[in-house]
Amino acid sequence: MINNDISAASPGVSEPGPPRRRLPAATRVTQILDAALQVFSDKGFASARLDDIAEAAGLSKGGVYTHFASKEEIFGALLKRLIQPPMPAAPEALADEEPVTVDLLVRRVVEPMYQSLGDPSVLQAVRLLLANGTRVPQAFDQWHQTMFEPHIADVARLLQRGVRQGTLRRSAITHAPRLILSPGIHAMLDGVVRGPVAPDAIAEWKRLHVAMLRELLTP
Amino acid sequence: MINNDISAASPGVSEPGPPRRRLPAATRVTQILDAALQVFSDKGFASARLDDIAEAAGLSKGGVYTHFASKEEIFGALLKRLIQPPMPAAPEALADEEPVTVDLLVRRVVEPMYQSLGDPSVLQAVRLLLANGTRVPQAFDQWHQTMFEPHIADVARLLQRGVRQGTLRRSAITHAPRLILSPGIHAMLDGVVRGPVAPDAIAEWKRLHVAMLRELLTP
Amino acid sequence: MINNDISAASPGVSEPGPPRRRLPAATRVTQILDAALQVFSDKGFASARLDDIAEAAGLSKGGVYTHFASKEEIFGALLKRLIQPPMPAAPEALADEEPVTVDLLVRRVVEPMYQSLGDPSVLQAVRLLLANGTRVPQAFDQWHQTMFEPHIADVARLLQRGVRQGTLRRSAITHAPRLILSPGIHAMLDGVVRGPVAPDAIAEWKRLHVAMLRELLTP
Amino acid sequence: MINNDISAASPGVSEPGPPRRRLPAATRVTQILDAALQVFSDKGFASARLDDIAEAAGLSKGGVYTHFASKEEIFGALLKRLIQPPMPAAPEALADEEPVTVDLLVRRVVEPMYQSLGDPSVLQAVRLLLANGTRVPQAFDQWHQTMFEPHIADVARLLQRGVRQGTLRRSAITHAPRLILSPGIHAMLDGVVRGPVAPDAIAEWKRLHVAMLRELLTP
DNA sequence: AATGAATGAGTTTTCATTCAT
DNA sequence: GATGAATGAAAACTCATTCAT
Numbered sequence: 001m002i003n004n005d006i007s008a009a010s011p012g013v014s015e016p017g018p019p020r021r022r023l024p025a026a027t028r029v030t031q032i033l034d035a036a037l038q039v040f041s042d043k044g045f046a047s048a049r050l051d052d053i054a055e056a057a058g059l060s061k062g063g064v065y066t067h068f069a070s071k072e073e074i075f076g077a078l079l080k081r082l083i084q085p086p087m088p089a090a091p092e093a094l095a096d097e098e099p100v101t102v103d104l105l106v107r108r109v110v111e112p113m114y115q116s117l118g119d120p121s122v123l124q125a126v127r128l129l130l131a132n133g134t135r136v137p138q139a140f141d142q143w144h145q146t147m148f149e150p151h152i153a154d155v156a157r158l159l160q161r162g163v164r165q166g167t168l169r170r171s172a173i174t175h176a177p178r179l180i181l182s183p184g185i186h187a188m189l190d191g192v193v194r195g196p197v198a199p200d201a202i203a204e205w206k207r208l209h210v211a212m213l214r215e216l217l218t219p
Numbered sequence: 220m221i222n223n224d225i226s227a228a229s230p231g232v233s234e235p236g237p238p239r240r241r242l243p244a245a246t247r248v249t250q251i252l253d254a255a256l257q258v259f260s261d262k263g264f265a266s267a268r269l270d271d272i273a274e275a276a277g278l279s280k281g282g283v284y285t286h287f288a289s290k291e292e293i294f295g296a297l298l299k300r301l302i303q304p305p306m307p308a309a310p311e312a313l314a315d316e317e318p319v320t321v322d323l324l325v326r327r328v329v330e331p332m333y334q335s336l337g338d339p340s341v342l343q344a345v346r347l348l349l350a351n352g353t354r355v356p357q358a359f360d361q362w363h364q365t366m367f368e369p370h371i372a373d374v375a376r377l378l379q380r381g382v383r384q385g386t387l388r389r390s391a392i393t394h395a396p397r398l399i400l401s402p403g404i405h406a407m408l409d410g411v412v413r414g415p416v417a418p419d420a421i422a423e424w425k426r427l428h429v430a431m432l433r434e435l436l437t438p
Numbered sequence: 439m440i441n442n443d444i445s446a447a448s449p450g451v452s453e454p455g456p457p458r459r460r461l462p463a464a465t466r467v468t469q470i471l472d473a474a475l476q477v478f479s480d481k482g483f484a485s486a487r488l489d490d491i492a493e494a495a496g497l498s499k500g501g502v503y504t505h506f507a508s509k510e511e512i513f514g515a516l517l518k519r520l521i522q523p524p525m526p527a528a529p530e531a532l533a534d535e536e537p538v539t540v541d542l543l544v545r546r547v548v549e550p551m552y553q554s555l556g557d558p559s560v561l562q563a564v565r566l567l568l569a570n571g572t573r574v575p576q577a578f579d580q581w582h583q584t585m586f587e588p589h590i591a592d593v594a595r596l597l598q599r600g601v602r603q604g605t606l607r608r609s610a611i612t613h614a615p616r617l618i619l620s621p622g623i624h625a626m627l628d629g630v631v632r633g634p635v636a637p638d639a640i641a642e643w644k645r646l647h648v649a650m651l652r653e654l655l656t657p
Numbered sequence: 658m659i660n661n662d663i664s665a666a667s668p669g670v671s672e673p674g675p676p677r678r679r680l681p682a683a684t685r686v687t688q689i690l691d692a693a694l695q696v697f698s699d700k701g702f703a704s705a706r707l708d709d710i711a712e713a714a715g716l717s718k719g720g721v722y723t724h725f726a727s728k729e730e731i732f733g734a735l736l737k738r739l740i741q742p743p744m745p746a747a748p749e750a751l752a753d754e755e756p757v758t759v760d761l762l763v764r765r766v767v768e769p770m771y772q773s774l775g776d777p778s779v780l781q782a783v784r785l786l787l788a789n790g791t792r793v794p795q796a797f798d799q800w801h802q803t804m805f806e807p808h809i810a811d812v813a814r815l816l817q818r819g820v821r822q823g824t825l826r827r828s829a830i831t832h833a834p835r836l837i838l839s840p841g842i843h844a845m846l847d848g849v850v851r852g853p854v855a856p857d858a859i860a861e862w863k864r865l866h867v868a869m870l871r872e873l874l875t876p
Numbered sequence: 877a878a879t880g881a882a883t884g885a886g887t888t889t890t891c892a893t894t895c896a897t
Numbered sequence: 898g899a900t901g902a903a904t905g906a907a908a909a910c911t912c913a914t915t916c917a918t
Contacts, residue, residue, distance in 0.1 A: 042791060043703075044701055044703060046702075046704040047701075047702065047792075130846075130850065171872055172866075172872060173869065175868075178843070179840055179866075179869060185839070185842065185846060186839040186842045186843065189846060193797045193800075208832065211832075212873065215828055215873055216869065216872055
């Protein structure tokens with residue numbers, strides 16, 4: 001059966017609508033990728049419609065094609081932006097004599113993780129990668145390599161040193177550095193799955209995470 | 220592994236053929252509704268194929284969806300157009316002193332009806348409404364309100380006045396103005412059922428209709 | 439987006455349900471045609487689904503095929519039943535000397551019409567024929583021949599006689615007997631279009647119809 | 658004339674090919690959902706074609722619609738099946754006097770988790786949920802409630818008791834029971850992201866997980 | 877006779893992509 | 898650079914009809 005309101009039946013004989021502002025390409029690209037992050041992360045690659053992205057970016061579908069040749073290309077560019085540069089600030093080198101304490105680990109490893117958790121766009125990115133990363137298999141590996149491995153390698157080095165220095169106790173964690181991230185990853189998944197985590201919930205996760213590390217690693 | 224082979228992801232990976240002329244939306248909408256009237260009234264709502272409508276409108280099936288969200292919506296818009304504006308030209312007001320004679324009634328009420336009967340597209344519209352109107356619940360009521368009630372209200376006023384002026388005799392018709400339309404409606408139904416009425420058949424219906432009114436209303 | 443209630447998601451793993459009573463074929467056929475009248479008249483031939491008819495008839499879709507070979511065949515059988523026997527009770531012959539008065543015309547012609555209008559299934563049948571009759575072109579003619587022509591022929595004869603006898607006045611109606619039906623047809627269309635007419639509305643239509651005939655035909 | 662050529666009216670005027678085996682609805686529904694799990698988790702909701710599901714389930718596309726009204730409905734039913742009943746076997750009650758040791762926790766909590774990790778269909782389900790869960794709004798919450806909360810509530814009770822009994826040490830974990838799952842969840846995510854985890858990798862994750870718990874909870 | 881699962885051809889609908897303006 | 902009408906191929910969905918049970 002049809003829409004009840006006959007008077008609402010005729011289609012939008014849309015007046016052209018003021019052509020939107022012509023912007024520098026770089027700006028548009030950024031807007032489009034921002035929009036794409038939203039839409040891809042919400043619906044996944046296949047369900048995302050160019051119209052959705054265009055609307056979220058504030059231009060028309062055709063306008064998007066001025067900047068990208070295809071949906072795939074948008075996705076690719078987005079992945080590149082997510083994976084590559086800004087996110088994982090290279091950890092600054094450590095002074096040779098500085099002792100590796102739990103506090104140091106917390107500052108260098110734990111705090112940044114929970115920092116990220118507070119940023120919705122990080123959760124969005126993670127969701128995007130979890131849900132669509134397999135579309136570009138290398139993306140995953142690369143993500144892993146860029147996001148985690150350096151981190152973990154760094155952690156591993158720190159743990160070794162702490163143990164050698166006697167400032168850290170030997171523990172399951174010193175044998176498997178990745179474990180140091182587990183509660184944070186747990187919290188992240190929680191955020192991805194159940195929506196952004198409230199700031200005080202984040203603080204609580206972190207507090208417990210730190211407490212646990214202290215128990216495990218304090219000599 | 221998840222697969223999600225990129226090459227299998229999105230539809231439409233083909234070069235479109237030569238697009239037909241691009242028209243302003245309002246024009247296309249009109250064309251589509253014109254086509255829809257033909258097709259719907261020829262085959263009925265359910266048997267009408269979007270392809271037919273598209274072809275009759277001179278664009279592709281997909282192109283129709285640029286202007287209407289569904290077949291139902293086309294139908295609704297068509298009914299709206301049929302029912303609403305252009306048909307019932309508001310009867311021009313009557314000079315205060317002009318006497319309401321049978322001749323006046325004939326000119327204002329009877330002739331326009333038989334005029335319509337000669338127009339195939341009117342019969343088409345009526346047929347469409349009769350055959351498919353139940354699909355849009357209020358269509359009938361609205362049709363009635365737009366097509367008949369103003370007419371009848373006008374007639375009622377005229378009859379009152381004529382009786383008051385003594386230029387019309389009191390009659391069953393002056394008590395139930397709708398009766399003044401009955402032979403015309405009879406003729407219309409005949410046209411709907413048995414195909415367009417030949418011009419001289421129409422003339423004959425009208426002649427008799429007028430004769431009958433004269434018998435009933437001449438003082 | 440999906441149905442909100444996950445718990446309601448699984449499809450009806452319908453237990454076979456008690457096989458419905460096995461009935462004599464003739465009974466079933468009647469039930470099916472009754473159901474078909476409802477459904478065809480409501481939705482039109484093309485939009486009517488076998489499932490609808492089956493459900494309205496109280497058996498399964500497959501069951502319908504036990505009695506009819508196709509949807510078309512159901513429609514055909516229904517038309518036959520509508521057109522053929524029961525409806526137009528042959529008007530009993532008139533005693534040679536009986537004078538043809540307006541009262542006689544009312545009893546023989548007008549009253550039966552308004553009788554029918556009170557019967558919803560008659561309106562249904564009319565709607566069915568109006569909406570779908572063109573599907574079987576002969577149906578229309580046949581309907582016309584069966585339903586109206588004998589009637590009108592009868593009326594024509596009566597009118598002639600009345601005029602000859604001096605019991606009826608010469609009038610537009612005596613020249614075009616079909617006009618005698620016009621207000622009734624008008625009322626019928628009203629019923630078809632706007633739903634069954636209330637009993638007192640019918641009475642009112644009839645009263646006015648009779649009054650009009652009296653004005654026209656009383657010598 | 659109205660046309661409505663009978664021969665152009667209804668679809669499907671063809672002799673169907675040999676129907677495949679006819680099965681009880683419940684069986685088919687299971688098969689279809691099994692197929693859907695494969696296809697959806699392989700391609701994601703939007704890229705999964707009904708044809709794929711039908712083929713994988715061993716019937717025709719139309720056949721699928723005998724059991725489900727839409728692709729969405731299949732997806733909903735699948736999620737329901739994944740989320741709801743069979744997975745979380747209710748933990749058997751604990752004898753009143755039995756002491757809650759780390760070993761007990763390992764048997765009741767840790768081992769089952771890693772058991773699941775070895776099961777590809779569990780990873781498949783998790784991946785499906787992560788990638789497409791937003792499509793069914795409550796899916797995530799419900800998943801959480803069904804999968805984790807009972808587990809965690811159970812763990813919380815056990816930890817309380819162990820602490821009271823003196824068989825477990827107070828620790829960050831005894832304050833936040835969910836932490837007991839963290840390394841397992843980390844491993845699961847790893848499996849989801851990088852493909853099924855090799856059995857000995859699982860064993861290694863578990864070994865370390867247990868070691869960590871021992872460090873934290875042994876009095 | 878009746879049921880309801882299954883088929884398959886037809887039809888509607890979607891949407892990435894193109895291109896005249 | 899931007900718009901939005903138009904295309905066309907793919908995918909979802911419908912339903913008369915068949916037939917094993």
